[in-house]
Amino acid sequence: MDVSVKGEYALRAVFDLAGRGGSDPVKIAEIAARQRIPQKFLELILSQLKQGGFLGSRRGAEGGYFLARPPRNITVGDVLRHIDGPISPGRKQQRGNLPPDSPFPEFWQEVGRALSSVIDKTTFADLVGRWKEKNARRVANWEI
Amino acid sequence: MDVSVKGEYALRAVFDLAGRGGSDPVKIAEIAARQRIPQKFLELILSQLKQGGFLGSRRGAEGGYFLARPPRNITVGDVLRHIDGPISPGRKQQRGNLPPDSPFPEFWQEVGRALSSVIDKTTFADLVGRWKEKNARRVANWEI
DNA sequence: GACAATCTCTAGTAAACTGATAGAGATTGT
DNA sequence: ACAATCTCTATCAGTTTACTAGAGATTGTC
Numbered sequence: 001m002d003v004s005v006k007g008e009y010a011l012r013a014v015f016d017l018a019g020r021g022g023s024d025p026v027k028i029a030e031i032a033a034r035q036r037i038p039q040k041f042l043e044l045i046l047s048q049l050k051q052g053g054f055l056g057s058r059r060g061a062e063g064g065y066f067l068a069r070p071p072r073n074i075t076v077g078d079v080l081r082h083i084d085g086p087i088s089p090g091r092k093q094q095r096g097n098l099p100p101d102s103p104f105p106e107f108w109q110e111v112g113r114a115l116s117s118v119i120d121k122t123t124f125a126d127l128v129g130r131w132k133e134k135n136a137r138r139v140a141n142w143e144i
Numbered sequence: 145m146d147v148s149v150k151g152e153y154a155l156r157a158v159f160d161l162a163g164r165g166g167s168d169p170v171k172i173a174e175i176a177a178r179q180r181i182p183q184k185f186l187e188l189i190l191s192q193l194k195q196g197g198f199l200g201s202r203r204g205a206e207g208g209y210f211l212a213r214p215p216r217n218i219t220v221g222d223v224l225r226h227i228d229g230p231i232s233p234g235r236k237q238q239r240g241n242l243p244p245d246s247p248f249p250e251f252w253q254e255v256g257r258a259l260s261s262v263i264d265k266t267t268f269a270d271l272v273g274r275w276k277e278k279n280a281r282r283v284a285n286w287e288i
Numbered sequence: 289g290a291c292a293a294t295c296t297c298t299a300g301t302a303a304a305c306t307g308a309t310a311g312a313g314a315t316t317g318t
Numbered sequence: 319a320c321a322a323t324c325t326c327t328a329t330c331a332g333t334t335t336a337c338t339a340g341a342g343a344t345t346g347t348c
Contacts, residue, residue: 008234046295060346061344062347087145101278103271115255204323205318
């Protein structure tokens with residue numbers, strides 16, 4: 001039970017764009033550098049995020065990627081599910097290989113709900129908010 | 145983010161032993177049949193669960209596996225972590241490839257807590273309890 | 289309109305992981 | 319002795335993961 005590196009990269013990329021706020025395109029190379037992601041790999045991921053409707057892009061000089069919708073309308077769960085596939089532990093149960101009176105389908109539902117209560121409630125606006133707050137505190141402490 | 149088939153098999157096996165209650169050994173073949181698990185694969189899993197201190201065993205005729213501790217002292221999380229490794233999304237962050245001011249470590253901690261609130265609180269005694277209740281209801285409805 | 293900067297698309301790929309299977313021991317009960 | 323079990327080591331095909339390579343398509347600028 002784990003999140004793929006690809007999934008994490010996707011989250012960091014969307015977070016980067018959300019943190020940059022502005023609506024003008026950000027170059028892949030910049031995101032790659034800031035977020036420490038192999039650029040060629042990131043290209044694939046960003047393209048996939050665009051297919052998913054999360055990002056828009058512009059080619060050519062001064063091109064780049066940008067968010068297709070406001071950060072508060074994108075949840076971590078949205079992105080993760082689009083990149084990593086369904087986040088549902090225990091999904092293999094529907095097939096006929098499970099005894100008919102198993103308690104596990106219910107159990108996995110419970111797990112799913114717990115998971116969802118975090119990843120589907122946290123938007124990128126939330127993440128950026130927390131991050132700015134933390135940075136503000138850090139600077140404040142510095143200045144004392 | 146998913147649970148391996150091996151992990152699910154392990155849970156079903158422990159559940160099977162917990163449901164059988166008694167302290168005399170249950171044969172691998174029986175568990176395999178009841179829980180629809182390939183027997184040879186199950187052998188590996190049970191052996192691993194024994195290494196983990198969850199099960200005991202006896203060889204030879206009338207041999208088999210049995211729980212090494214009471215079902216209420218074994219949680220789903222215990223078993224899952226022993227078979228599938230750490231259940232901590234976002235664990236790869238400690239390495240130097242993450243920007244220093246990322247909000248994700250905290251976020252993954254939150255996810256971890258939510259997950260833990262289910263898998264580390266649910267014991268096999270709980271699962272057996274629910275299962276018996278459901279079966280009782282089913283029979284009751286039948287008799288109407 | 290040349291040209292450089294970007295995104296885009298298709299392949300390929302080494303290494304690890306998954307979900308098994310095979311078969312020869314080691315023990316135990318009868 | 320012998321059959322029934324667990325135990326241990328090896329092997330394996332298929333898939334996934336995390337990348338890399340390289341050629342093409344667009345766009346802005348001079």
